[in-house]
Amino acid sequence: MTARSQFRLLAERRFLPFYLTQFSGAFNDNLYKNALLLLITFSTGGLMGLSVDVVVNxxxxxxxLPFFLFSGIAGQLADHYEKSRIIRWVKLVEIVIMALAALGLWWGWYELLLLLLFLMGTQSTxxxxxxxxxxxxxxSDDELVGGNGLVSMGTFVAILLGTIAAGLIMGLAASDRVTAIAVVLMAVLxxxxxxxxxxxxxxxxxxxxRLRPVVETWRLMMLAAQRRPVLLAILAISWFWFLGAAYLTQFPNFSRVHLRGDETVVTLLLALFTIGIALGASLxxxxxxxxxxxxxxPWxxxxxxxxxxxxxxxxxxxPQPSTWLTMLTDPVYLRVLMDLVGVGVCGGLFIVPLYAFIQHETPARQRARIIAALNVINALFMVSSALMGMVALGGLKLSIPAFLLLLSLANLLVFLLVTYLRTQAPITSVDK
Incomplete structure (x- = not known):
């Protein structure tokens, strides 16, 4: 760890407590969300007279939904008030939500748990x-790319670990009660x-x-559109979330149908894809x-x-039937894994400089609202990704590899966009 390495930030108070806070939040979100979905899928077989597929969606x-409703207000609050104060209040609310979730998990109140999922989305917003x-x-400016790399790396690793932890807990006898204790403990930490x-x-x-949910979200979009290079960077990041959501959503069926893999193969694909993003972000x-x-x-x-x-x-x-060990030892499957790691690494290289660019090119008094606008557009793109997947795979009857190929070809247009952005958007100096 050299004197200028980004990892030295993990030893400094100005960064480490914030890093641990955001890591624990991403982990807890995914632990709770995935544990709830697994419980609904395997313990209840549905809810409120609805099928599992409907309840999952x-x-x-x-x-x-909260990202569309409350991002405008969230951005205003973060620009109006001192940021460490906002962080503490948001994390305190997480403890309350997770305490209620613990009661719901302990007693099997699944309708309450769904409502609390909405509140967790609100807290994340x-x-x-x-x-x-x-x-x-x-x-400082020369630390901003490295700091964003650490945050992106930590976020994706936390998502992976939270997802895996939920699956492991579901294998225990008292999985609902273990989950209840775990989510409260993580919220407190x-x-x-x-x-x-x-x-x-x-x-x-x-x-x-202004407490006007939908109106203020729309005003966010207008604010983001005022600075064209920043808007293009926002759209580029949102495209990555569109692409990433498509890959992550298709992993289970891609593994089952096209690799003839068991559940360990799904975990392996998710892990390698996430590790790839973390490596790219750190580079x-x-x-x-x-x-x-x-x-x-552009690269x-x-x-x-x-x-x-x-x-x-x-x-x-x-394909022959495969397990995680087969995937790691058979040259036919190794190429698939290398491609997924490559997609992840390139994704990290793609989004981290864009985040730093947006932060640097946005005035301090607008920065949180611009980030809130980015979150709204990310959510729109991820919903669009799910809809496109339904149309391509269900309506057009494309195979999953063909669907991902179509997205990879469409991504060449994004390559042209970010190449243009790099040449036409010089780094300026704005107030911090």
């Missing part, structure tokens, strides 16, 4: 703008970390806070020379297409 809708808006306040986040002294009292600081630069972004975009196209040709035509 309802749960996904309830978690993402209010944390999101602070998560990225605080970084330019506590990091997250709050304790949040209490150590130093104040940023960046309150902007002139920013008005960005070195590739940019500690500077805020879009240099890696990341090109790699997303190259590895995605190769994945189509790497899928075996007549």
């Amino acid at each position: 309802l749960a996904a809708f309830l978690f993402i 209010f944390f999101g703008p602070v998560k990225y808006a605080i970084l330019p306040q506590v990091l 997250g709050y304790l970390a949040a209490r150590r986040v130093p104040p940023t002294h960046d309150r902007h009292a002139t920013v008005a806070v 960005c600081e070195r590739l940019t020379g500690h500077a805020i630069s879009l240099k890696p972004v 990341g975009a090109l790699g997303l297409s190259v590895f995605g196209i190769d994945l189509f040709f790497a899928v075996p035509g007549a």
Whole structure:
């Protein structure tokens, strides 16, 4: 760990407590959400007279709905008030929500658990703008890419670990009660970390806070559109979430149908894809020379297409039954794994410099609202990804490899977009 390495930030109070706070939140979100879906799927067989498929999609809708309703208000609050104060209040609310969730898990009140999933989405909505808006306040310009790389790496690793933990807990006899204890414990640990986040002294009292959910979300979109390079960067990041959601959604059926794999293969694909993103994110600081630069972004975009196209040709035509060990030892399957790792690495190279660019190019008094706008557009793109998957796989009857190939080819247009952005958007200086 050299003097200028991004990892030295993990030893400093200005960064470590915030990092642990956001890591615990991402872990807890995914632990709770996946545990609930597994319980509904395997313990209840449905809910409120609805099938499992309907309830699973309802749960996904309830978690993402708050981003459309409350992002405008969340951005205003994060710009108006001092950010460490917002973080502590949000994490305190998480403890209350998870305490109620523990009761629901303990007594099997699944309708309450679905409502609490909506509240967890709401809590995440209010944390999101602070998560990225605080970084330019506590990091210097030559640390911003590295700090974003650590946050992106930590977020995806936390998502992976939370998902795996939910699956492991479901194998226990008293899985519902173990989950209840785990989510409360993680919420408390997250709050304790949040209490150590130093104040940023960046309150902007002139920013008005208006409690008009839908109207303020629309005003976010107008604010984001005022700075064309920033808007293009937002759209590029949202495209990655569109693409990433498509890959993650298809992993279970892709593994079952095209690799003839068991459940361990699904976990392996998810793990390698996530590790790839983490590796790409951690490489960005070195590739940019500690500077805020879009240099890696076109290469990341090109790699997303190259590895995605190769994945189509790497899928075996007549696969043999596979396990995680088969995937790691059979050269036929190793090519598939290498392509997925490549997609992940290129994804990390793609999004981290874009986040740093948006943070740097946005005035401090607007930064949280711009990040909130990014969260709204991310949510729109992920919903669109699910709809496109339904049309392509269900309506057009495309295979999963063909669907991913189509997205990889469409990504070439994004490669042209970010190449244009890099050449036409010089790094400027705005107030921190």
